[in-house]
Each structure stands twice: as C-alpha cells, then as structure tokens.
Amino acid sequence: MKNIRVKNIGILILSGLVLSWSVGCEREVSDEVEFASFPQRAEIFIDGFSGGLEYLPFGGSKLDAFSVDTDVKYLGEASMRFDVPNFGDPSTSLGFAGAIFPDYGGRDLSDFDALTFWAKASRAETISQIGFGSDFGNSPYRDMQDKFLVTKENLRVSTGWQKYVIPLPDPGKLINETGMFWYAEGPDANGDGYSFWIDELKFExxxxxxxxxPAILNGEDRMERSFLDFQINLTGLTQTYNLETGENQTVAAAPSYFTFESSDTGVAIVNGMGVVTMVGTGTAEITATLGGVRAAGSLTVDVGGSFDFAPVPTRDPATVISIFSDAYTNVPVDFYNGFFAPFQTTLGGAININGDNIIEYTELNFVATEFKNPTVNASAMTHFHVDIRIDENIDPADFIAVELGDFGANAAFGGGDDSSSRITFDSSTLVSGQWISLDIPLSDFTGLASRNNLAQIFFISDGTISTLLVDNMYFYAE
Amino acid sequence: MNSNKQFNMKKNSGLKETLTLRKETFPALSSGFLLIALFLLNTGCAVDDTQTVVNFTTLTMQDEFDTDGAPDSSIWGYDIGTGMNGWGNQELQYYTDRPENVTVNNGVLIITARKEDFQGSGYTSARLITQGKFSQTYGRFEARIRVPYGQGMWPAFWMLGVPDSPGEIWPSLGEIDIMEMRGQNPTTLIGSVHGPGYSAGNAISKEYVFQNDRMDTGFHVYGIEWGPDYVNHYVDDVLYNQITPEDLPEGSEWVFDNDFYILINLAVGGNFVGSPNSETVFPQSMLVDYVRVYEYNGLN
Structure with missing residues (x-):
C-alpha cells in the first residue's frame, strides 16, 4: 500500500501558512447579518463538566446515580458513571435513575448534526431513554418545557466502549438550546440494576x-372516524437519519420540530403540538414536514357531525346492577372482549370518547364481556338493559343475538352447572344510525337454569353486522 | 467545456501521495513547499496548494445529458434482463431500458431501481453500456455521480475490455472499476482492476473513505487516468491509488492495453452487497451529471 493518506509535518506547517495568509481575503459581512447570540460550545462532558453545565436528577429517582469516575474512562481523565438501582433500592421512591444536564446559559447547536458519546456498561443492556432537549421547564428562552426534546429509546450498550450517534432532527431550530443531555433507566426484568459509563459527550x-x-404516526397512513369537537393527538413522531456506518438511527422528536398541516381547516385544525381538533363535517388529511422533508404517515379524519351518545339511564341506582355504564357504579368486570382464539374475529373493546365510555366492537362475529370475580346475583332483577348502535346498512339476513351466561352454584366456568340462553334480534327489529335500547325480561332467557351466578354477556352476529357500539349494560328490577 | 481542469486541493491528503506516486513529474517535497508558499504570497488567497490529479485534457467523448428523454443512442446501449446467474453475481434486478428505469431529465441521467415484480425478478433497474458504440485504449474516463444509499444498493461506473477474439471471456478481457460502492457503506468508494488471476474477490482494489462527507448526499467526480502500465484512480480532487503491473500477483498478465468500453449501472442485491432489507428505500436513483473521456497524451 503505497498511497496511505498521511499528514506529514510539512503539510501541517503549510496549513498554518494558508490560514495566516487567507486572512487577507476575508470579506466584510453585511449589516443585515444577525449573529447568533449564544455560544456554539460543543463539549458537554469530556473530562469534567463543561462551563455552565448542571446535574439535575428527576424527582423520585436515585439522586446519587451519577458520579464522575476517574478509574473507568474511554479517553482522558474521567468519565460519567451512572448506577442504575436494583429493584427496591431505598434511595429511590420511583425505582429508577434519571437526570437532565442543562446549561441554562443556552447554546447555539445549529451548526452541529449529532450528539455523540462513547459508552459501555457493566453488562450488555438497553438504556430506556437517552437524549437531549430536556430543561425541566426552566429555559429562559422557551415558552414551554422540553420544546425540542429528542429521545433515543432502548439504546443497546455492550461491555466494550462504543461510539453512539444521536442525530439532531433539525439543527436549525436549536439556536438557544439549554437541554444538553438527559437519560432515564430502571432495573431490568429481574429487578437487577447495573452501571454504565459515558465519555467524550459532545455535539459534533x-x-x-x-x-x-421523518415520520408521524410511526409512518402509518391512518383513517379515523371522528366527531365535532373531538381531539386526536398525533403520536409516533420520529426522525430517522442514515449514519456513516450505514445504520438508520431513529429518535423520537418533539412536535415542535414538525410543521403540521390540514388539507381542510374547515374540517380539522392542527396546532403546533400535533393536536388535531375537529371543527366541521367532512374529510381532512393531516400531514407534516420536518426541515422541509415530508414526513411519512398521515391521519385522515372523517368527521360526521356531533357524536350521538346513548340516552343517559334514569333508573334508581338502588334497583340496578350495572355492568357497564357511566351513570352507575359498575361491578368488577374482567374484560369487555375476551379475544377467544381461534374462532373469534372481533376486535375492539371499551373506548373513551371525550370523557364518555362506550364499547366499540369491530369485525364482530361474537364477543363476550365477563364478570366472574365475583359473579352477579341477578335473582332480584327483572330485566337486562343494553343500548346498541349499528351505523352500517342492515341487510335482511343481519341479526344481533344477546346471550347471558350463568356459571352455576360453583360460581366458576365448567363443572356441569353452567347454563346460557340467547335472544336474537333479526333485521326487522334493527335500525341503522341510531341507538337501539333493548329492555329484555330476564324471564325470556328460558335456557338459564339460574341467574344467581351470572358472569357473561355475549353479542353474536356471525359476521352479519361488523361494527357494533354498546353502552349501558345493566340488570334492573321493575 | 472544462477541458483544462486542475483540481484545487483543499486539504492535506493528496500532496504526499502525488509525490510518492509520480516522482518524475513533481519537485521534491522541500522545493514544492517553497513554490506553493511563494504562490500564496503573490495571490493573497485563492488556493492553498494544488495536486495535479489529471493530465489528459483533450476530449474524445462526452455526454452532458442535456437532452431530456432516452439517453443518446449513438453512445449508449443497454444490457437487458438478468444475464447469466444475475450477471454472474446473483444480482436480484431485471435490467430494462424503460423510462421508469432509465431517463435523462434536467441535465442528469437518472437510473432508478424499483421494487416491483417484473419478468420473474423482484426489482428492476438499468445498465447502460457503450459496447459497439464507443471504446478507447488509455485516456481519462470520468463521471460526476450521486449514488443512492441503503443495504443492497450497488451502483457502479466501470469498464470492460473489448474481446480480442469472439472466444475471449471475463476475466481475461480485463475490467476496470472506476467507482463502485455498497449502499450500506455510504462513505466508502471502491476502485479496482480485474484480470486473469486477479479477479472477483482477488481483484486489485483500494477503498477510499470520505471524511465528513458521503457519496449519496451530493455529486462527486469519479475517474481514472489510464496509460501504458498504470491506472490512476481519483475522486474529486484526490488521487487515491495507482495500480501498475507490479501490483499484480506473480506471473499475472496485464490486460489493459486494448480498447475498453464503459458501463454504468445500479444493481440490487447479489454476492457483493447482500440483499436489500426492510429499511432499504425504493425507488431510489443513481444520478449522473456527465461522462467525459479524454485521450492519452503520452505525458507523465
């Protein structure tokens, strides 16, 4: 190999000469140039704290998790050592290690493209969260906390020193950043803590x-049915860069890095935090850019007017045993969708719409709500009530069956004492696009051997009806 | 035209190399240093020092890709299909001459690799060749190129020898790789020559690693100067390798004294790069701003 590129001393001297002579041809800057008023300091921790850097642990974390280690280091005199606590460590009420390292003087990071450091750990591990941009809301230059937060989640570290690169999602936005570095990490699944070291921490x-x-919604193109005044938070906000190593590095990036846009602001508006608010009926697509690059992923909302909630129940609570209703105190419920494999296709379950809980089942064939801890004694009750809503067209063969299951004297599934009974509502009794209130006399469930240990409510459509909304399931006495 | 171009060398790397490479044409280190210092005194700024990367300046062929549409058919033909065993490398693409895979637009040749089922292959792309249209012995061959990135992308600007007889086959033909790279190594350029006894994994090859820069984020000039008994590889303003018969394995034949033709292609997958993965972006394009060929002038 005869062509290895080597700096020799002559060339170094030459560079010096060039520097000194090139001063002669510098041009004056124009008066319109606005200088950044913050230092472009790169170093955070090389062999000690850089000027202005502070250590602020999270409340409830192990406050002394961080120390300066002069024995273990990648380069120079010292490294940053972090001791992640074991489960139950009395020095941390929340059982984790975590801190921010701000420089509240502020720095101009706009000429850098990455936060870099060397790291190793006492054993191969995954650090939950590590990044920069966290300021505890104390930045004098920001109207909100952690405005340009960046988090690398689940950073894998090994027992050998390795260099890590956390890209800046959009350096141009970081002209007065105070959050230089932060991390949060807890014990592993066995409750064991460990130690990791970070050295040569700086921007480059x-x-x-x-x-x-960049991506929003983790790059998915999502469709959502929504209603007036509802809000949807855009999540899954990331920036991905390809590094020198050829690896793609993805970080979670704060909403403020993005510019969001709605295709129809008469239908949905989106604010700088990525919160979409439905303001009119129709369809709108929400998209975003980061640093002029269109983000993968979008949200298309179909706003169908105001949400029509089921009628609010008015019966005296003393005469009601409620399984699912915001109007009453409900008995303990094990689940609203048991996801019985392999025959059940039904997805969905309880959802919250602007503070109101309803159940939405999709791809329905059958589904069960179960309440066996304890079972319900409805012997004193006379009726079962449920409100259901079907928004799709109802074909002649469509039906919904409601089935009650009783676990018998042993109050447990099986044992030969279980019984169940089903009432079927065919298409002639179903109406699309409005709530249907069903009040079924318990005496109609003729197959029930007992109703002292009721534990299951089934909805069955055998796929004839795909999407079903359910609210206000309760037994009552008349 | 840019026929009298010398590259300005901005950093440290080239001077030492050039001196080592071609002692006969350069002054010794000390006097070179003095000359350059004087030069700086006179002009104040302008250049720091200059590496003479190229010597041949008389154009014999050029395509600036200034006409939109299909590439100039008087210069470029195509390899179509999958060749034998994925062009000998188990490459995954089917080469076409469709505009979806090769077109000239806005002054740039665009070769696009697509992920699509086509004639039994999972990807399509294009390979342009000057075989039967342009070939030359010796000279300077350069192109200004921006490559794609990602696991499994394999762009190349290279040359093959015109067979002396119908029966002559690779590697006896000779192959000069002016530029190739693996998409998963976005900073690493590879320049090579292949011949009988030094082909494929045993090619005479050198990597050049870009510092604080990459091959996929902007255009770079990739070239060779080729004369009797040498091939010089350069990129932008840096001469990074010279290959001579002395570099060949003992007893091997130097097969670079006859006409060679040019190939430009974007392969997908194969032995050299491995298959694309779920993170590889498709479609992606290799952009060529120009191809220029100059004649050997006997200098140096």
Missing part, C-alpha cells in the same frame, strides 16, 4: 448524518 458536525426520513 459529522457531515455524514444524512437522508432524513
């Missing part, structure tokens, strides 16, 4: 952080 202009691919 690598020049090899490239091919930005």
């Amino acid at each position: 202009k690598l020049g090899t952080v490239a091919q930005p691919r």
